[in-house]
Amino acid sequence: MDLAYLWFFIVGVFFVGYFVLDGFDFGVGMSLPFLGRDEVSRRQVINTIGPVWDLNETWVIVAGACLFAAFPEWYATLFSGFYLPLLLILLALILRGVSFEYRHQREGLAWKRGFDRMIVIGSVIPALLWGVAFGNIVQGVPIDADKNVTGTLFDLLNPYALCVGITTLLLFFLHGVYFVGLKADGQVKEDAHRLARRAALPTIVFAAATVVWTTLIAMERDAPLIAAVIGCGAAAAIALLASAVANVRRRDGWAFALGAVTIVTAVLTLWFALFPYVMPSSTDPAFSLTIENASSTDYTLTVMTWAAVIFLPGILAYQAWTYWVFRKRITRVQIEKADAAAAH
Amino acid sequence: MDFLDPLILARWQFGLTTLYHYLFVPLTLGMALTVAIFQTIWHRTGDVKWLHLTRLFGKIFLINFAMGVVTGIVQEFQFGMNWSDYSRFVGDVFGAPLAFEGLMAFFFEATFIGLWIFGWDKLPRRIHLLTIWATAFGSILSAYFILTANAFMQNPVGYQLNPETGRAELKNFFELLTNPVALAAFPHTIFAAFMFAASVIIAVAAWHLRRGQHVETMRPALRYGMWFMIISFAGTAISGDQLGLVMVETQPMKMAAAEALWNTACGADASFSIFSIGTPDGTAEVWSLRVPYLLSFLSTHSLDGCVEGLNNLQELYTQKFGAGIDYMPEIWVTYWSFRWMMGFGGIATLISVAGLWVTRKKATRPVAGWMWRIAIWSAPLPLFGSLVGWIFTEMGRQPWIVFSLMHTSDGVSPNVPGWTVLISLVAFTAIYASLAVVEFRLILKAAQKGPDPLPGPDDPDPRDLPVDQTPSTVY
Numbered sequence: 001m002d003l004a005y006l007w008f009f010i011v012g013v014f015f016v017g018y019f020v021l022d023g024f025d026f027g028v029g030m031s032l033p034f035l036g037r038d039e040v041s042r043r044q045v046i047n048t049i050g051p052v053w054d055l056n057e058t059w060v061i062v063a064g065a066c067l068f069a070a071f072p073e074w075y076a077t078l079f080s081g082f083y084l085p086l087l088l089i090l091l092a093l094i095l096r097g098v099s100f101e102y103r104h105q106r107e108g109l110a111w112k113r114g115f116d117r118m119i120v121i122g123s124v125i126p127a128l129l130w131g132v133a134f135g136n137i138v139q140g141v142p143i144d145a146d147k148n149v150t151g152t153l154f155d156l157l158n159p160y161a162l163c164v165g166i167t168t169l170l171l172f173f174l175h176g177v178y179f180v181g182l183k184a185d186g187q188v189k190e191d192a193h194r195l196a197r198r199a200a201l202p203t204i205v206f207a208a209a210t211v212v213w214t215t216l217i218a219m220e221r222d223a224p225l226i227a228a229v230i231g232c233g234a235a236a237a238i239a240l241l242a243s244a245v246a247n248v249r250r251r252d253g254w255a256f257a258l259g260a261v262t263i264v265t266a267v268l269t270l271w272f273a274l275f276p277y278v279m280p281s282s283t284d285p286a287f288s289l290t291i292e293n294a295s296s297t298d299y300t301l302t303v304m305t306w307a308a309v310i311f312l313p314g315i316l317a318y319q320a321w322t323y324w325v326f327r328k329r330i331t332r333v334q335i336e337k338a339d340a341a342a343a344h
Numbered sequence: 345m346d347f348l349d350p351l352i353l354a355r356w357q358f359g360l361t362t363l364y365h366y367l368f369v370p371l372t373l374g375m376a377l378t379v380a381i382f383q384t385i386w387h388r389t390g391d392v393k394w395l396h397l398t399r400l401f402g403k404i405f406l407i408n409f410a411m412g413v414v415t416g417i418v419q420e421f422q423f424g425m426n427w428s429d430y431s432r433f434v435g436d437v438f439g440a441p442l443a444f445e446g447l448m449a450f451f452f453e454a455t456f457i458g459l460w461i462f463g464w465d466k467l468p469r470r471i472h473l474l475t476i477w478a479t480a481f482g483s484i485l486s487a488y489f490i491l492t493a494n495a496f497m498q499n500p501v502g503y504q505l506n507p508e509t510g511r512a513e514l515k516n517f518f519e520l521l522t523n524p525v526a527l528a529a530f531p532h533t534i535f536a537a538f539m540f541a542a543s544v545i546i547a548v549a550a551w552h553l554r555r556g557q558h559v560e561t562m563r564p565a566l567r568y569g570m571w572f573m574i575i576s577f578a579g580t581a582i583s584g585d586q587l588g589l590v591m592v593e594t595q596p597m598k599m600a601a602a603e604a605l606w607n608t609a610c611g612a613d614a615s616f617s618i619f620s621i622g623t624p625d626g627t628a629e630v631w632s633l634r635v636p637y638l639l640s641f642l643s644t645h646s647l648d649g650c651v652e653g654l655n656n657l658q659e660l661y662t663q664k665f666g667a668g669i670d671y672m673p674e675i676w677v678t679y680w681s682f683r684w685m686m687g688f689g690g691i692a693t694l695i696s697v698a699g700l701w702v703t704r705k706k707a708t709r710p711v712a713g714w715m716w717r718i719a720i721w722s723a724p725l726p727l728f729g730s731l732v733g734w735i736f737t738e739m740g741r742q743p744w745i746v747f748s749l750m751h752t753s754d755g756v757s758p759n760v761p762g763w764t765v766l767i768s769l770v771a772f773t774a775i776y777a778s779l780a781v782v783e784f785r786l787i788l789k790a791a792q793k794g795p796d797p798l799p800g801p802d803d804p805d806p807r808d809l810p811v812d813q814t815p816s817t818v819y
Contacts, residue, residue, distance in 0.1 A: 043819060050819045051462035054413060055454040062446035064420050069443040072435020072511075079424025079431075080757040087768045090421055091775060094414040098779060101410035104819045105786050148428070148759040296436040297506075300514045304443060311447045322455055325466050 003305060004295035007070040008278070010308055012271045014063035019130070019168070020175075020263045021056035024256075025049050027176015029096060029123030032116055034195050035180060039109070040335050041188045042116060046100065047330045048183035053100060055319060057093065069304055073147055073294035074278040081141065081149025082133050085156060089126045096122025124169065131168030135161035135210075138270050139217055140288070143281035147289060160213055164270075167210040170203040171240075171266065175259040178243065182252040185331045193247060196255070200244040207240055207262070211269060218273035221280070228272040236265035348762030351753055354426040357769045359738070361418050363731055364776050368412035370730050373487060373534060374541020375405040376480035378572070380473075387473050393561040396795035401545065401565075402476075403790045406461060411783055413454070418772070426765060430745055430755030437503045437514045438493055441521070445489035453482030487537075488530050495526035497746050498737070499594040505749075512749060525594060528587035529737075535579030536689065536733065539726035542576060543692055545569035546699065547723035548791045554716035561795045566703060566719075573696040573726075580689060585642070592643045592651070595747060597661070597671060598740035600654045601678035603639050607653035614640035614651045618683070665748065673742040681736035688729030695722050 028049050036042030049056075068075040079086060095118040103115035139160050142151040174196060181192035211233035218229045243258030274280075278294050281287035295301065346352075379402045386394035420442065423431050431438075456478035463472050496503075502519030503512045514520065549566035552558045592599045599605075603616065616639040620632030640649040652660075654672050661671040699719060702711050741747060745755040 046819050051458040054458055055451065057413070057417075058446070058450055058454040061417055061420055061450060062443070065439065065442040065446040068420075068424065068431065068435055069439025072432055072439055075424045075435060075439070076428035076431040076757075079421060080426075080428035080760055083425050083757075083760055083764055083768075086421060086425060087771065090418050091771060093417060094775060094779075097414040098410050098782075100819060101407065102782060102786065105407065106789075146758070147432070148757075150759060296439065297513045299517075300436050300440055303440060303514070303517045307444055307447050315447065315451050318455055319451070322459055325459060325463060 003298055003301035004070070004291050005276075006305065007066075007295065007301055008275065008291045009271070011063065011066050011070060012268070014059060014066055016264050016267045018056075018059035018063050019172075019267055020260050021059055022053075023127075023168075023172040023263055024176045024179040024259075025053045025056050026123040026127040026172040027174065027178075028180055029119045029176070030127065030173050031177050031180055031192070031195065032120055035177075035188055035191050036116070037187065037191070039112065040332055040339075041191075042112075043104075043335050044184050044188050044330050044332060045180055046103075046119070047335070048180055050100070051326045052322060054097075055322065057097065066304070070296055070301060071278060071291075071294045072296060073289055077143065077147050077149060077279055077289055077294075078133075078137070081143070081151075082136070082156065084153050085129045085133055089129050092122040092125035094122075095119075096126075127172040128165045128169045131165035132156060132161045134168075134267075134270055135164030137279055138164075138214060138274050140277075140280035140282040142283045143279060143287050143289070144283060145287050147287070150283070160217070163206065163213060164210050167203075167206040167266075170199065170206055171259075171263055174199050174203050174243075175256070175263060178247065178252070178256040178259045181247070182256045183330055185329050188332075189252075193250060196247045197244075200247070204237075204240055204244070207266065208237060210266075211237060214269055214273050223273055223275065225272040225275050229269055232265045232269040232272060236262050236269060239265060346762075348766060350426075350760055350762045350765050351756045353762055353765040353769055354756050354760075355752070357426060357765060357772065358422065359735075360769070361415065361422065361772055361776075362738075363734065364772075364780075365412070365415040365419055366731060366734060367727065367780070368408050368415065369487075370537035370540040370727060371408045371544060372405070372412045373483050373537040374539075374572075374576075375401060375408065375544070376476065376483050377538070378541055378545065378568075379405055380476040380480045381568075383473055383476055387469060393564070393795070393798060396561055396798070397565055400548075400790070400795045402460075404544070404548075404787055406457075407783060407786050407790060409457065411779065415776075425768075426757055426760065427745075427755045428757040428759075430750065432511065433750055433755070434496070434512050434746060437500075437512050437520065438496060440514060440517065441489045441493040441496075445486050445493075449482045449486035449489060453479055453486060456482065484534060487534060488526075491530045491533060492521050492523060492526040495523040495529060496520060497744075498741055499523060499525040499590075500746055500749055512746070524590045525587070528583055528590050531579055531583035532587050533730075535576045535583060536726065536730045538576035539573055539580060539689060539692060540730060542569045542573035542696070543723045543726050546573065546696065547720045548794075550716045550719035551792065552794050553711075554713065554720070558794050558797070560798060563703075567700070570696040570699045570703075573693055574700075577689060577693040577696075584686075588642050589645065595741070596652050597654070597657045598673070598678070598737075599643055600652055600657055601673045601675055601740055602682040602736065603651070604675050604679040605639070605651060605653045606655055608650060608656045609639070609653065610650040611640060611648045612636040614638075614643070614649065616642065620679075669743065669751075671743065673740050678736055678740045681732040681739070685729050685733040685736055688725045688732070692722055692725040692729070695719065 028045060032042060032045055035045050064075070067078075099115040099118040099122060103112050103119075133156075136156050136158075139158070141149050141155065144150050177192050177196045177199060181189055181196060184192065215226075215229055215233055218226055223229060239258045239261040243255045243262060246254035246258055276291050277288050278291055279289040281289075296304075379398055382394050382398040382401065385391070386398055456475045459467065460472065460475040460479055463475060467475070500512065501523050502514065502516040504515045505511075506513050545565055546569035549562040549569060552562045553566060588599070604620070605614075609615075613636075615634040615636040617632040617634045621630045637647045639651055640647055643649060643651045654675070658671050662669075665671070695718060699715075701707075702709075702715060743751055743753070745752040
């Protein structure tokens, strides 16, 4: 049973990885209307995540698969219970993914603008709804004795969950804008700095609200890891403030790294608040899904642990290498040169 | 019929999204390997036409790849969304191969494809070549894990039932990975997928050759495609034969349904019908074209073997699993999908064999226009073959969701109302249909634009160009 506790955190690590990595993809996508003054700057923005969005998105597939394997009951309750939000996320991810691949396949501004719009929509929806989903998980939803969610879509749209959703939306947005500031040059970079300055304040307000609210929920439930909840919440707040300062001082690398730290600690705040539940029931605490009653057998978890121990270092190594290979800024000149080459 | 029956709708959705996902999978599997081979030839010989072929088919590969990825996420999510009771029942066993797929194969594929697309001017040539091989390897490994998961549904192994929790629990992971169904289905699926990549290469090459353009580049592509087709067909047939034997062992009802064999038959009576006309309700046969002994041979590798019939198996299953349930799948679906699967693959291969003959070096007559047209229009045949193959194997499993352990009707999410599934079914259908049109047009456009023209005698060898002049694909 101890392995189940380990896997609670390994699954957490995969979702943390997903939100940090695809988080800035969503932010980059959402920043298109603000930073894409012309076609070249729009391409500059999109190309900052060109080589990596696919592998970043893969984190959610692995997170989902690990959730399925390690906590089948959690997976089944969550996915059937949050049907419509997940459907919207799926449709959004489909539109976003094909838009990256299709927008450059044909000339013509109408074609490209259509896909730009789909990139924006396809980034906003998951950024908001992942937060709503995790807010609901932490707060608890009506779950019956058979471990099935009994509420409707409107139960999921409650104030706390929406607050978490807006927080993830804003956090990812800010994180993505930092990334563009780090990866682009010229006007786009300048615009990104200015945009991040403007976006910082609302992000801080909502993030603070989420941290306090989450702490209150955890305290009410007598969460055993309340100290970690408060610690991570505070760390998230400090990292967020520090990233805003770094952005004002034009330290792009620091702003982005601190933005990543904010997301890591924010997700951990939710994770610690949830512990030892995985899906608390608001109907009757006895119906709640916990780490122990939702997990797979020790044998399965042992096999999975070996796989994680063996493959995770390699995964991290080759993904880090990818970021190293594509470490250079995407310059305006480079896009124009590629344009000229294509015209030739 | 109840149009808001969640079970029916969830089954339709699974069938639709799975087949749609599978429109893209075969091309990804076969094209990744092909592009890797083309780029390797270029790397070894320095012959620039292979670089142009790498780029052309690389582009088609990428247009297709994006759709494969995004439709794949739907596959993973809908087990939990539509089939939560199934997920609860098998999660302990079924989740592990999916997690392995993600950890070992999918990350690998997704990372290296990015490096390949964007790395032309950033990586040393040798490393860049390795990235496409890594992508091909990742995609094929991914297929293996998915097929072990599917094989568990066809032939559950390596598990035990826990009476306390009512769940299937993993007992031996190695047994799960070496499920005889998986070991036969894996090569069968992969080779069949290669056949579709081959037919696309043939069609693209034929389209240009028919117009007399890019002849020097497209002729080797055509020959490659036809050989690739024939070799892959051999692999598909051999592994298919193996899969048939395993199927008789593990799911005899499916084999009986494949032949619509109502009563147990032996020897010459265990004949294989190439074609048959039945009464409209499909319960009796009016006329058929039969090859004696063939079914016996396919099922047992001997001429005097016996093949159990549907009625006999129904009786057996009733004793074994309980009365009052129809253990037969939809016979007309299994019967025809089994034939079409082999037919599509066989016809495509015959076209390639004929193609090799008419395009041989010593051929005295030019290839006629109608021959080119056949080569072009036959492109989707192997894809159709793969799709009906999946229809056969999944419909043939019914009424089980996990053979002998769980009925499909018991796997569906109990708390998801029919209208919710209907909304998602409509949404997926609408989005999938429009994206299919876009995708098809883009591939067509890339294919018809063709490869870059070959350099003249005075142009420099592209390998001698400074790296930053090798164009990199940029969004």
